[in-house]
Amino acid sequence: MLSRSGRPFVQAVFGPVAKLFVRIGVSADAVTITGTVAGVALALWLFPTDHLTAGALSLGALVLFDSLDGQIARLTxxxxxxxxxxxxxxxxxxxxxxxxxxxxxxxxxxxxRYHALLLVGTLGALVTGSVVPYARARAEGLGMTANVGIAERADRLVVILFSALFVGMELGDVILVVAVWYLFLAGLVTTVQRMVVVRRQATAPEE
Structure with missing residues (x-):
């Protein structure tokens, strides 16, 4: 939902940055790789060392910059x-x-008191967050579509980063508990939705 509604705004804001990168010769692939390396490094450094606020803000900025590679590719x-x-x-x-x-x-x-809930919920959100896009990619590889569900990538990132930010502001660990369990369950629901859609297509009578 957010990936569709927020894309025009992000493209309008970062369009000038993309044009600047094109002028100085930065490629779309370079932006993609650099953003990933920076994101992984920040996530694995700031979060484990209890810098949730800094981690959420810096990763949120990188998420916004995630549209740059696509804009650069189109411009060039x-x-x-x-x-x-x-x-x-x-x-x-x-x-x-x-x-x-x-x-x-x-x-x-x-x-x-939240230790076990956070471990299980976060691990579950991690797993379903990988299964959801795989289900779509596998369906498309078989010539079908599976672009349904309530757990799109942009929505997941907004939920998890804002919850980490709030916990970092000492508003309570329960916020992150709710967030990861929501993402875990939403991922399960989306996976089932995509399985149902693909099964209907796979078993539909050929015309």
Missing amino acids: GTSSRWGAFLDSTLDRISDAAIFVGLLAWADAHAEP
Whole structure:
């Protein structure tokens, strides 16, 4: 939902930055790779060391910059299947790093009463966050579609980063508990939705 409604705004804001990068010769692939390396490093450094506020803010900025590679590719006419594959694959790595970082934070710094809930919920959100895009990619690889569900990437990132920010502001670990369990369950629901949609297509009578 947010990925569709927020895209025009983000493109308008970062369009001038993309044009600047094009002028100085920065490629779309370079932006994709640099953003991923920076995101993974920040997530695995700031979250485990109990710097949730700094981690959430810096990673949020990188998420906004995530649209730059696509804009650069369009401006330079270099959009390609390789670029789309690279971007999608590295997005999975970036997302996983966020949840691994939070998993490490939960194990070392969470309130004892929420410790187990955070570990299970964060691990569940990590797993379903990988299964959801895989289900869509596998369906498309088989010539079908599976672009349904309530747990799109942008929505997941907004939920997890804002909850980490609020916990970092000492508003209570329970916020992160609710967030990771929501993402875990939303991921399960989305996975089932995509399985149902694909099964209908796979078993539909051929015309």
